[in-house]
Amino acid sequence: MANWTFLENSTSENISDILMEDIPHENVFILPWWKQTLWSLVFGGMVLVATGGNLIVIWIVLAHKQMRTVTNYFLVNLSLADTMVSTLNVIFNFTYMLNTDWPFGWAYCKISNFIAIVSVSASVFTLMAISIDRYMAIMHPLKPRMSRMTTLIITLCIWVAGSLLSLPNLLYSTTITEMFSNGDYRIICFMVWPDGYSNVSYTEYIYNVVILVLTYMLPITSMTYTYFRVGRELWGSQSIGECTEKQLEAVRSKRKIVKMMIVVVFIFAVCWLPYHIYFLLAHHHPEIISSDYVQHIYLAIYWLAMSNSMYNPIIYCWMNSRFRQGFKKVFLMCFCAKKTNSMRLYEQRHHATGHYSCSEPYAYTKVTFNGNANVTLHTVTETLNGSGSFSTPILPPKLVDKKEELSNV
Structure with missing residues (x-):
């Protein structure tokens, strides 16, 4: 032994x-x-x-x-x-x-x-x-x-x-x-x-x-x-x-x-x-x-x-239905936390690689005007009397001129 x-x-x-x-x-x-x-x-x-x-x-x-x-x-x-x-x-x-x-x-x-x-x-x-x-x-x-x-x-x-x-x-x-x-x-x-x-x-x-x-x-x-x-x-x-x-x-x-x-x-x-x-x-x-x-x-x-x-x-x-609801709540919290972290990581990467924030809803939006090629619209956020904000598209120079011509007709 x-x-x-x-x-x-x-x-x-x-x-x-x-x-x-x-x-x-x-x-x-x-x-x-x-x-x-x-x-x-x-x-x-x-x-x-x-x-x-x-x-x-x-x-x-x-x-x-x-x-x-x-x-x-x-x-x-x-x-x-x-x-x-x-x-x-x-x-x-x-x-x-x-x-x-x-x-x-x-x-x-x-x-x-x-x-x-x-x-x-x-x-x-x-x-x-x-x-x-x-x-x-x-x-x-x-x-x-x-x-x-x-x-x-x-x-x-x-x-x-x-x-x-x-x-x-x-x-x-x-x-x-x-x-x-x-x-x-x-x-x-x-x-x-x-x-x-x-x-x-x-x-x-x-x-x-x-x-x-x-x-x-x-x-x-x-x-x-x-x-x-x-x-x-x-x-x-x-x-x-x-x-x-x-x-x-x-x-x-x-x-x-x-x-x-x-x-x-x-x-x-x-x-x-x-x-x-x-x-x-x-x-x-x-x-x-x-x-x-x-x-x-x-x-x-x-x-x-x-x-x-x-x-x-x-x-x-x-x-037990109450314990079952508790387990579902825990798993849902974990899933939501994981999803939130993924979205936060995506936003950080997007902000680091792009010129515009994700909060700009019309950034890089493509439109067609009078059959012309797609033109990119940029946006800015303006404030009205400090009570809120809205997004207004900033038109390129050619579109601004065209808009003035139409308004004068």
Whole structure:
């Protein structure tokens, strides 16, 4: 296996005796350039869509007063967590996984691993908060709704709980250097637990099981129950008497929100299931870590899990008319800004290369007079009593004489 030596800035000198007998000849994890290009395009597209989409969602809610509801505040928190995933974690982890070399230093190794669990925990706990809010609003409509202060307190508790759950990543993450017999080396960012290093420690296995239960199984079970009860209430129950149009519209609006959140939860469950299964299998079957295609398999599993952060804005735009209008407004603003910049550039170039300003409407206008060849008319702008301006064509000398002759007839 590998010969491990710690970096100078590592704080885990007590495990410097982790040395392997067999030293690899070279780094076999470096992918060919074309495979690196393909994976870079796949991950780059995901990061771009996730970051841009979630920032737009945050802007839509915070910039429009009618969008500031309890559910939408939670969606802002969800978008913030997803943005953290795509910008502060995915970019760095993908670079690391591409060549299994960590060039970002010992400190950010801890921060990156910490952010990974914090953001995921914040996302799933926010989804749970939304499901509970929907449950209370529909199943107990007479009870008072959450206030803005209550929403902020719950959001703060979500991040505190996520930080506590991710604290081991901050404490036990470190970097080590693996040397190769040809003189090359690579830096590895991983976790070293009190009872051993990653993939060997039983403590890490227990930690992964806790993460699986608290950030996947428990939330999925809770949200399945709440949305099942809500769905049965909205689609299964029959109201007594005749409903007014306003009541029907309120029911339709609630159904749309519930359907949207059910899709969000379903996508979350599908995206994260292979990721959790992989770590459990890696502990019970360590040989899969050294298989031939494990790098591509893990990249695919990791991309699927992280891509969950880009689906939510797409779902909002698809299933919610207000978010759809907000996205259209943003894209229209970008298009108009691009068009305005293009027109401004055109005007600057035209002014630099011509003798007349674009504001002169008749400049270089061609006319035909008495069958003669086209003659150019130039214009000037005159002001009447300072109240406005108009453009008067300045006739060439020949046309002026001809005009006088006609006026004398």
